Amino acid sequence: MAQINSSSGGGRGSFDQAAFRRAVDELKSQVPISGVVGRAIVLKRAGKEWKGCCPFHSEKTPSFTVIDALEFGHCFGCGWHGDIIKFVMDREGCSFREAYQRLANDDLPKWTPQERAKAQAEERLERLAFEQDARKFFKEGVPLAGTPAATYLRARGITITAPECLRFGMIPSWRNKETGEWGRKRPALICGAADGTGAVVGIQRIFFKNDDPATGKADCKLSLGSIKGSALRLAPAGEAVVLCEGPEDGLSVMQEGPGLPVWVPFGTSMMPSVEFPPIVRRVIIAGQNNTAGRVAVNKAAIALADRGLIPSFAWPGAQYDDWNDQLRGGGL
Incomplete structure (x- = not known):
């Protein structure tokens, strides 16, 4: 294993790193990320989110999601994740400071502190509702012993005793955004995601291919609740x-x-x-x-x-x- 030097180094000359960081944070708070990403790809509104085809890998079905209230974009296809600075860095192949300068000197759409606060409050309320759903499904799950989830893991060569954060349940894989109704329940391995306090705030649902755990193959993996940070x-x-x-x-x-x-x-x-x-x-x-x-x-x-x-x-x-x-x- 190769260890990485964890020191961050000093500043450049008399450059004030603290002031620069404040300027970056201010820029990120003023410019919705959809305004930056929307210049590179076509975005379509999907509730409180924006979706489009990822600019970092080839795809036909949109898997790139932008959430202005959380100030980040994420691709469920290639795994790219980042804010407006990282987007410009990776898109244009420039350094952090160069990306900041390009954004700071550009005529970008901005939102007011009131608009940002409202969007973040709405986002938080929605996330809390998702967390409640995640905790509900997790509590309804049962220990893995003797369940299809145990069969799935054995088919993957995994034989250790599963910790309590892993459960089995019959759980829906989708929800109607307009009516709020959940789809049909399917057998799944339920993985509990804990935050810094140790509380479950999200889950990942691993559904089996053709609902058959003996194949050892996953049909899809879907997250619910607050996954970032947990x-x-x-x-x-x-x-x-x-x-x-x-x-x-x-x-x-x-x-x-x-x-x-x-x-x-x-x-x-x-x-x-x-x-x-x-x-x-x-x-x-x-x-x-x-x-x-x-x-x-x-x-x-x-x-x-x-x-x-x-x-x-x-x-x-x-x-x-x-x-x-x-x-x-x-x-x-």
Whole structure:
């Protein structure tokens, strides 16, 4: 594992980093991200969100979502996640300061503090409703032993005793936005995402292909509630925590790994936002063996180092795509 230097370095000459950060925050609070992204791709309103085809990978079905009230965009296809600064950096291939200067000197649409506050209040109320739904479904779930979810995990080579944050339930995969009615219930592995206090504030629903857990294949993975900042905590925190992208990888590392606690933030792009208790000092990112995965892991490591944590990497064997693939191929 290669450790990353966690020091952030000093300023450039007499450049006032604190003043620059305040200027960046002010810009982000004044410019809705849809106004920036909308110049690069076609966005269509979807409730309080905007959706369009991702500018960072080729796709026909829109998977790029922009939420002005939360000041970020996210692609459910390639995993890109970021604010207006990161969008310009990645879109135009420039540095952080260059991206800020381009945005600050541009004639961009702005919203008033009142408009922003209203949008954020509405967003928070909606998120609280989603959290309540997530907690309801999680509480209705049952322990995994003897359930289709246990069958699914065994088909993936996972045999360890599942922690209480994993449950099985009959749960809908969709909801009618106009009527609020949920669709038909399907069997699913329910993963509870805990916030900084340890309370479940979101879930990820893993539905089985053709509703058959014995295939060991997922039909889809859908999140509900507040996922950013939370994580599936497969074990209590320690001085060092292993971060994995998905539950199957996390359980695979728990089963054959180094004996450290493993957390799953449901995506590499979500890793920098995880709320850790003060005891955590080191973070080991258990990445996946593909170009996109390695790039995402490096970005996450830099962001975690900026928070004062000490990140390092761990990778499955070169012949394996991910940790669960390696587990089924002969062990870690």
